[in-house]
Amino acid sequence: GQSLEQPSEVTAVEGAIVQINCTYQTSGFYGLSWYQQHDGGAPTFLSYNALDGLEETGRFSSFLSRSDSYGYLLLQELQMKDSASYFCAVRNSGAGSYQLTFGKGTKLSVIP
Amino acid sequence: DTGVSQDPRHKITKRGQNVTFRCDPISEHNRLYWYRQTLGQGPEFLTYFQNEAQLEKSRLLSDRFSAERPKGSFSTLEIQRTEQGDSAMYLCASSSREVVDRDEQFFGPGTRLTVL
Numbered sequence: 001g002q003s004l005e006q007p008s009e010v011t012a013v014e015g016a017i018v019q020i021n022c023t024y025q026t027s028g029f030y031g032l033s034w035y036q037q038h039d040g041g042a043p044t045f046l047s048y049n050a051l052d053g054l055e056e057t058g059r060f061s062s063f064l065s066r067s068d069s070y071g072y073l074l075l076q077e078l079q080m081k082d083s084a085s086y087f088c089a090v091r092n093s094g095a096g097s098y099q100l101t102f103g104k105g106t107k108l109s110v111i112p
Numbered sequence: 113d114t115g116v117s118q119d120p121r122h123k124i125t126k127r128g129q130n131v132t133f134r135c136d137p138i139s140e141h142n143r144l145y146w147y148r149q150t151l152g153q154g155p156e157f158l159t160y161f162q163n164e165a166q167l168e169k170s171r172l173l174s175d176r177f178s179a180e181r182p183k184g185s186f187s188t189l190e191i192q193r194t195e196q197g198d199s200a201m202y203l204c205a206s207s208s209r210e211v212v213d214r215d216e217q218f219f220g221p222g223t224r225l226t227v228l
Contacts, residue, residue: 033215042116045215045217089154100145
């Protein structure tokens, strides 16, 4: 099966940079994705890494190291609206499977 | 493109009753997923459709749960003989051929179920 570990809570100051780590265990690996969810809202897709390295999308970047079974989400120039929960997710290893397993989420609080 | 919609947004029921939720995916999306989410947890996969075919079911999906997508468009999730442990947010998501391989799924606002 799949399991993912990420910190439960992170607090950071507006304008700063924050990194949310995710380690995973999976019998097969396609890629690591990240989702954002505001309180009471729907999860929204942020990024996906299939290969080692850094993917940048505006203020958000995501990194993957397949050899370390590790990835992180980097948020720069934090804004108050970035306060939300962030989930890493991996796909089930079965052939043709699109079942995602999510971590428990990291609650990010951005303070003034 | 109006996004994924779900109905109802909230449902309160008594233990033992049956409930049915509806999900309307983004119109051109052929893949549809159901998840369950409880407080402080990530979404947990329940089932997945490609067009009208139900291709995957989680072990979490007991015999009391059934899902359909009869014409490959909207989907329904029915829970029979509800239990208090079924109280959760039920999320629907959809994706297209173009983004499925990067695990990009578009989620609806969810149906919050409370079983008394």
